[in-house]
Amino acid sequence: MNLLSRIDAFVARTRPWWLWAGQLALLALGVHLAADHLDDAVAAGLRALPLPWPDPETPTSIGTWGALALELLGVLWSAWALARAHGAPVGSVRAWGRRISVHAISAPLAWIPLALAGAWAIGMATEDAVAAWLPTLDGGWSTIATGAGWLAAALVTWRIALPGLVDLVRRTPEPKHRREGLVWLPVLVVLSAFAWRYGVPVWGLLEGMP
């Protein structure tokens, strides 16, 4: 047990070397869940424009490629935001106020829905994987798979998403100017909106409430 604790402590000390990879993959999953619903919306928006399309279905193709481009931009932003969140941590709201910028506000607001959507994607993958190993899915066995999925989503949120959010708030360094991050804002607004709408499994539950 002592050996295991030592190994655990050693691995924990190396966390800064690899935790970012998990955070980036988590955001990539959340971004994809959002973008997977985005292509149709982009196509509908394009069709509303009075443009001479070479083919009436061209907006559909552009919608797919547009969603893909936006998704890849979202992953690039995630990598950029993670790479920046390594400054000295702030200790108070006042100190954080000195670091305020478009990025300082938009990054945590985008991180929350994208990371939650990513955690749900992990939860679904876990549920599917556990269900495949169970002897049968009758008689309550499927509850085990569902429980494992929610447990995985909760663990990923706690151990990967939350530290990333805290670092993003506390360790993003002082900006060169307040507009820093403005160029990413349209990408983040669109992806965050779709992540909230389609990547957070609460809306169905809320529909049943008075």
Added chain:
Amino acid sequence: MSRPLADFLSERSPRRPTNPPPRRRLGLLDLLLVAAVGLVGLGRTPAGALVGYVADRVQGESAEMPSLTTFFSHGMVAAPDAPVQLPPQAPSLAPGQLQEPHRTALASALGQAIPERVSTRLSAAGHEPTVDGALDWVDALEEPDPERAIERLVLGDELLARAVGRARAAGQDHPEAYQVHRLYLPGDVRTDADRVVGTAMALSTVLDLGWPIQGPHPVTSGFGYRVHPTLKTRKFHNGIDLGVPIGTPVVSPQEGTIAAVASDATSGTYVIVDHGHGVRTTYCHLSEALVTSGAKVERGALLAKSGNTGRSTGPHLHYIVRIAGDAVDPARWRTQPTK
């Protein structure tokens, strides 16, 4: 409230060093989680596919560039190379059996390849893992909804319920529809389901299409490569031209939703109808559209009046049928009268 958070909010000096000591526990758990998240991210996102491709190239392996758009819903169904024909005489089917055109469509979709999960299900139920065995299995369900019957064959009841539940939890409209809950299926299952459920439903939708023009009319230009009448270059003609006078009623060949009503210099005034399951029909060079975007239309509903707008050399209707975005020859798929 924890002390660091209280310090942070109360604007007091932190009671601990500015650089907190690293967390010294749960390192193995975190590493396990990061590995799991990384693996899922690599396998299920376009960015992950790109990283995998670059990693293969760096290692000197001759990897093919992955198709990134297949991660999106429009890659769900492949148009078949040749049109599927309905049997000339409809077989006598009992009410509980899978009816035409879904029967022919499912047989065609499974005829290309029977997924392993379907073979396993058939064998477990004592059926031959063949197309006929699959049809017998589906008939035994006596499921009135053909889409649900085909889904049960491919997914099984539990996985189907799980996908519908996820779509419902996300607040999706119509979570029971395959096109909605397929986005919440595991990646490998989604591939099989698209190949069978998506393709079978798309084929049955196309096989059930009527014709947009009532009464006799000539086909003035067919589907495929031709010398363009105004551009004078060899171009692909993605539909067929029906020679009809300006003002001829254009009707919907099947129920659907109006996906677009618009006008441009090439197609003139046009209407696109989404019939579901990845099947869309388009009507170009219209003189007048009589529907609005988003409206539901029944089979035979009046959509528009034909015309001569856009890049056109004379009055005609340019009619396009698409399966999952790929144009197919409407004449070769013409099997049903509209009314």
